[in-house]
Amino acid sequence: MDTIKIDQVQKEIDARANKEVYIHLETTNGAYASHFNQEAYNVGAFIRNANVSYARGKIVGAGATYRVGLKLDIGWIYAEGVNQYEIDDEGRLLMAGHDNEGRLMVALQIGEKPFTY
Amino acid sequence: MQEHVVVIYPHPDDESFGASGTITSFREKGIPVTYLCGTLGEMGRNMGNPTFATRESLPEIRKQELIKACDVLDMELKMLGYRDKTLEFESREEVAKHLYQYLEEIEPTLVITHYPGYAVHPDHDAFGAAAIQAVGMMAKEKRPTVWAQAISRNYIDELGEPDILNDIGDVFATKLDAIMAHKSQADGMLAKIQEETQEDIETAAKTWLGIESFYTWQF
Numbered sequence: 205m206d207t208i209k210i211d212q213v214q215k216e217i218d219a220r221a222n223k224e225v226y227i228h229l230e231t232t233n234g235a236y237a238s239h240f241n242q243e244a245y246n247v248g249a250f251i252r253n254a255n256v257s258y259a260r261g262k263i264v265g266a267g268a269t270y271r272v273g274l275k276l277d278i279g280w281i282y283a284e285g286v287n288q289y290e291i292d293d294e295g296r297l298l299m300a301g302h303d304n305e306g307r308l309m310v311a312l313q314i315g316e317k318p319f320t321y
Numbered sequence: 322m323q324e325h326v327v328v329i330y331p332h333p334d335d336e337s338f339g340a341s342g343t344i345t346s347f348r349e350k351g352i353p354v355t356y357l358c359g360t361l362g363e364m365g366r367n368m369g370n371p372t373f374a375t376r377e378s379l380p381e382i383r384k385q386e387l388i389k390a391c392d393v394l395d396m397e398l399k400m401l402g403y404r405d406k407t408l409e410f411e412s413r414e415e416v417a418k419h420l421y422q423y424l425e426e427i428e429p430t431l432v433i434t435h436y437p438g439y440a441v442h443p444d445h446d447a448f449g450a451a452a453i454q455a456v457g458m459m460a461k462e463k464r465p466t467v468w469a470q471a472i473s474r475n476y477i478d479e480l481g482e483p484d485i486l487n488d489i490g491d492v493f494a495t496k497l498d499a500i501m502a503h504k505s506q507a508d509g510m511l512a513k514i515q516e517e518t519q520e521d522i523e524t525a526a527k528t529w530l531g532i533e534s535f536y537t538w539q540f
Contacts, residue, residue: 234366292377
């Protein structure tokens with residue numbers, strides 16, 4: 205993955221607007237968070253293959269991290285903290301935020317076909 | 322009955338961190354070992370350090386790492402095709418029956434798995450419980466011994482000292498090789514161990530991972 209370049213990612217988001225797309229959205233601090241640190245509290249959520257269409261999508265932020273919002277007919281998809289992106293070999297837009305040890309903290313991915321499940 | 326060990330864990334790397342010294346000791350005695358690995362660790366959050374995997378490329382990367390680790394450990398591998406983080410939501414009965422089919426075919430003398438309720442990760446608890454249920458489904462005279470591995474902070478307080486303590490110092494180099502095969506996962510984990518113990522990586526890992534302990538399950 206590369207560091208996010210906001211103009212390029214915005215173009216990729218625009219290119220997938222008003223189409224049927226599949227979303228992978230995820231955030232986690234890991235299944236071992238409270239094992240390694242008793243003060244910590246495990247949280248995580250993921251949705252794989254939400255089948256939606258967004259009329260408008262926008263990436264906002266500067267410097268280290270970005271927020272992405274996708275406006276749906278009846279709701280929103282939102283992710284905060286993405287800092288890297290990639291168009292993978294299947295043309296999917298993958299965005300993710302990692303901590304300084306390379307561990308994934310948040311991911312928002314948009315594909316035109318379902319992600320493998 | 323011919324000895325045969327079956328290891329049942331849900332994630333690629335559970336075997337290397339948890340039981341690779343014990344596995345190596347069995348292999349050195351010529352005892353076959355088969356690993357029933359539940360998932361490909363698809364939802365792991367370590368992506369290498371610096372990152373080289375994505376959520377979508379991680380499963381194939383971890384599959385190759387798993388195959389490499391099993392080569393290092395000279396054990397047979399069966400990948401069972403469940404999805405990381407979801408094992409506790411599958412039907413326990415169906416997962417147990419799935420494992421039972423393998424056990425009936427292999428007829429192991431020993432099964433190594435996680436101690437349900439004391440294994441920290443929900444997949445560990447769920448797969449360990451299914452493994453023990455599967456062994457329980459076998460006829461008494463065919464039933465292998467089960468070594469259950471606890472990991473939680475409180476396990477000694479609640480379960481007492483484990484009865485199987487394998488000092489794997491003699492084969493530690495192989496254990497470290499097996500761990501290192503899981504490059505996407507090991508970079509982060511070993512750095513963490515090193516940071517906490519302030520020692521070089523081999524000494525640090527040996528301090529943390531030099532003894533593999535298990536409880537003999539009572540049916």
